[in-house]
Amino acid sequence: MRKVAVIGAGQTKFSGAQSLSLTELFAEAASEAMADAHIEARDVKALFIGNALGDFAEGQGMAPAFIADYIGTMNVPANRYDGACASASMAIRDAFLLVANGVYDIVIAGGVERAASLGTPLATRTFAMFSDSRYEFPAGMTFPGVFALLAHRYAARYGLPIEKLKEQMAQVSVQSYQRGLHNPKAHLRKSVTTADVLKSFTVASPIQLHDCCPFSDGAAALVIAAEDKAQVLSSKPVYFAGVGQASSGPLASQGGYLPRLKARELSAKQAYDMAGLTPADIDVCELHDCFSIASIIAAEGLGFFDPGTAGEAWLRGEADIGGKVAINPSGGLKSKGHPIGATGAAQVYEIVRQLRGEVEAERQVPDAAIGMTDTLGGDGGTMVSLILKRGW
Amino acid sequence: MTIKLSFKEYDAALRENRLMGLKCGRCQETLCPPRGACAHCGSTDLEPVELSGRGKIASFTTLFVAAEGRDQELPYALALVALEEGPHLIGRIDTACPDKLDMSVIGKNVTTAHAVFGGDKYSAGDAAYPLFKLAD
Numbered sequence: 040m041r042k043v044a045v046i047g048a049g050q051t052k053f054s055g056a057q058s059l060s061l062t063e064l065f066a067e068a069a070s071e072a073m074a075d076a077h078i079e080a081r082d083v084k085a086l087f088i089g090n091a092l093g094d095f096a097e098g099q100g101m102a103p104a105f106i107a108d109y110i111g112t113m114n115v116p117a118n119r120y121d122g123a124c125a126s127a128s129m130a131i132r133d134a135f136l137l138v139a140n141g142v143y144d145i146v147i148a149g150g151v152e153r154a155a156s157l158g159t160p161l162a163t164r165t166f167a168m169f170s171d172s173r174y175e176f177p178a179g180m181t182f183p184g185v186f187a188l189l190a191h192r193y194a195a196r197y198g199l200p201i202e203k204l205k206e207q208m209a210q211v212s213v214q215s216y217q218r219g220l221h222n223p224k225a226h227l228r229k230s231v232t233t234a235d236v237l238k239s240f241t242v243a244s245p246i247q248l249h250d251c252c253p254f255s256d257g258a259a260a261l262v263i264a265a266e267d268k269a270q271v272l273s274s275k276p277v278y279f280a281g282v283g284q285a286s287s288g289p290l291a292s293q294g295g296y297l298p299r300l301k302a303r304e305l306s307a308k309q310a311y312d313m314a315g316l317t318p319a320d321i322d323v324c325e326l327h328d329c330f331s332i333a334s335i336i337a338a339e340g341l342g343f344f345d346p347g348t349a350g351e352a353w354l355r356g357e358a359d360i361g362g363k364v365a366i367n368p369s370g371g372l373k374s375k376g377h378p379i380g381a382t383g384a385a386q387v388y389e390i391v392r393q394l395r396g397e398v399e400a401e402r403q404v405p406d407a408a409i410g411m412t413d414t415l416g417g418d419g420g421t422m423v424s425l426i427l428k429r430g431w
Numbered sequence: 432m433t434i435k436l437s438f439k440e441y442d443a444a445l446r447e448n449r450l451m452g453l454k455c456g457r458c459q460e461t462l463c464p465p466r467g468a469c470a471h472c473g474s475t476d477l478e479p480v481e482l483s484g485r486g487k488i489a490s491f492t493t494l495f496v497a498a499e500g501r502d503q504e505l506p507y508a509l510a511l512v513a514l515e516e517g518p519h520l521i522g523r524i525d526t527a528c529p530d531k532l533d534m535s536v537i538g539k540n541v542t543t544a545h546a547v548f549g550g551d552k553y554s555a556g557d558a559a560y561p562l563f564k565l566a567d
Contacts, residue, residue: 160499164553167498173438174464177548178523178560179497179507187492188511188521195490195537244493244532292470294489294511294519 040139044269044276044430047076047262048388049149053226053255053376056156061093061102061258062109065151068258068381069110072147076262077272080111083262084143087118087134089126089150090380095165096153112147121380123169124329125416126150127259128383128423132282134263135425139279144268149260150385152378155253162254166379169417171289183251185290185418186330187243193298193332194245197347205245207350208331209236212249212373214359215328219370221401226255226376236331250331255376259384261391269430276430277391280316280409283309283424290418298332302422303340303415310411310424311342318342321364321426322407323393325386327415328371334358337413338366341424365404368393383423386412394429436465436479438558445545445559450484452518453477461516484543486514488563491536493529500551506530510563512541522561540566 049071051064059067065088073080086107093099103117120130127150134148154162166182194204213233219225231249239248269276283306287293293301311317318341326341328334338349343364344357352358358366369375369389372382390410392398412425436453441464444451452463456476460469463482468475490511497505508529512520523546526532541563550557 159496160502163496164498164500164551168553172554173558175521176498176554177558178509178521179494179501179504179548180509180521181494181496181498183496184492184494184509187494188490188509191492191534191537192490192511194534201534240495242494242496244495246492288466288470289464289521291464291511291519291521292466294513297490297511 041141042266042278043135043138044264044266044273044278045261045387045391045427046264046269046273046276047072048391049075050224050259050385050388051257052224053257053378054155055226055256057256061090061097061099061151061153062106064256064258065106065149065260066110068149068260069147072260072262078145078262082145083112083115083147085116085146086112087120087130087146087148089120089130089383090152091121091123091126092152092154092157092165092379095161096156122421123416124327124379124382125414125421125423126380126383128412128414128425129284129421131261131383131387131425132284132423135279135282138263138265145262145264147260148263148384149258150381150383151258152380153256154378155256157254159254169420175289175291181243183243183246183330186332187246189298189336190245190332193336196298199347201245204350205237206233207335207353208250209233210353211328211331211334212236214353215367215371215373218368218402219374221399222370222375225370225374226253227374246330246332252329252372252377255378257376257378257381259381259388261384261387274431275395277394277427278430279425280428281310281314281426283307285422287419293419298336299346300336300340300419300422302419303337303413306422306424307341310426314426316409316426320409321411322409323365323368323390323404324411324413325367325369325389326413328367328373329377333415341413360402360404368402368404383412383414386414387425390427394427432467432475434467435477438465441465442559448544450482450543452480452482452516454480461518463514463518463520483515486512486541488537488539488541489513489519491524491532493532508532512563520561522563525562525564542566
């Protein structure tokens with residue numbers, strides 16, 4: 040396999056409902072990525088785009104074909120990926136595999152979504168489509184419901200009083216808001232205290248409003264290139280060190296293992312093994328914090344902390360810049376926002392800019408050399424892990 | 432792959448408060464809800480069996496926000512139940528006070544009855560779902 044690098048990264052501001060179409064949003068992110076990589080659209084040989092809900096957001100299926108035409112990468116293969124919230128990470132992993140294996144030299148991979156534009160009731164309905172439609176949605180399952188079940192399961196399994204877990208979950212949100220405050224592309228930029236989290240209304244017990252990420256509109260894109268191209272085009276190529284992906288069935292079928300998510304642990308192991316690295320080697324990680332409990336479960340599943348202990352790690356600052364591993368310096372899904380089809384690409388965008396030392400000083404991880412992304416689709420149905428490292 | 436227990440057959444039985452699952456001929460594990468291959472060993476040597484419907488609550492949540500079209504059902508409580516025969520199942524807890532449930536409900540014994548979701552424009556028709564009755 041050839042070495043493969045990210046040589047360009049672009050992201051729109053993440054936001055509430057806004058007027059740009061899916062195509063226009065992706066074009067904005069792709070333009071920024073292409074300018075960053077010093078390439079033109081005609082240099083791009085394929086497009087891989089995560090988009091889960093274009094059909095519902097604006098009646099647009101098959102968005103990548105229209106995007107390819109719109110941005111000037113005429114007639115190239117343009118594939119849509121749907122792995123719910125992990126869609127863009129799937130697109131990036133496949134882009135890596137195809138470039139690594141010599142099929143293409145330069146591709147654009149990313150994602151786009153207009154999740155805020157759906158409005159909360161329809162967004163809640165469509166996100167619930169990422170649970171099992173026949174055996175779990177009829178009872179009234181929702182996406183917050185999935186993580187609420189995991190939160191209570193977590194407290195029961197590790198013997199943690201629910202009040203203690205809620206305090207830990209609140210700290211996860213508080214830290215994310217603190218970091219997102221300094222991210223100009225973040226959707227929610229405000230200071231939130233533990234008390235604010237604990238007095239917000241309950242969405243699905245024990246999950247409260249400030250435990251949840253927002254529905255967002257936005258896009259992110261990466262230019263991914265083979266090593267020989269990367270060496271010519273970029274002074275700071277960020278190389279893929281390891282990738283992994285795994286899947287699971289419905290939440291109930293994962294029952295005996297919960298609150299741990301086996302697909303994540305398998306996916307992360309693939310990535311660590313390919314990279315020849317361990318969790319202790321990761322300087323900065325953008326992980327999937329769709330809900331505060333999701334961060335705690337993810338940080339344990341990726342091997343940063345032992346099962347049942349990540350919440351305490353957050354309270355001690357071990358999951359922040361200067362701690363054991365800097366988690367979500369972008370503000371995470373919680374503050375930065377969650378345009379689901381774009382989320383994985385925005386995580387890679389952040390890691391690339393962190394490794395290059397390009398983010399705002401208040402949230403820059405000093406001397407970050409190795410970064411990781413963790414993206415979860417639905418109720419753990421799709422999991423993708425990517426490890427990236429400095430190439431200079 | 433021969434479908435040994437279809438959604439339609441499972442659904443019809445649940446509407447009679449009979450919980451159907453599958454028994455794996457290779458590893459003897461019990462599976463529920465239905466699937467095409469054993470989740471433990473991958474075998475497709477599966478035979479339909481009727482389960483007891485008894486289990487214990489492994490986790491729960493009470494929802495105060497619902498998907499489009501289902502607001503009138505709020506608040507309602509969902510449970511992850513560990514069935515006596517091994518598999519886990521998600522359904523609703525049959526209680527008049529879903530907003531009063533707390534952690535003490537975890538570990539409680541339940542039996543399985545059913546309720547029916549009428550379907551919406553995104554569903555493939557109506558569907559029965561497990562309604563767990565607290566046994567104690």
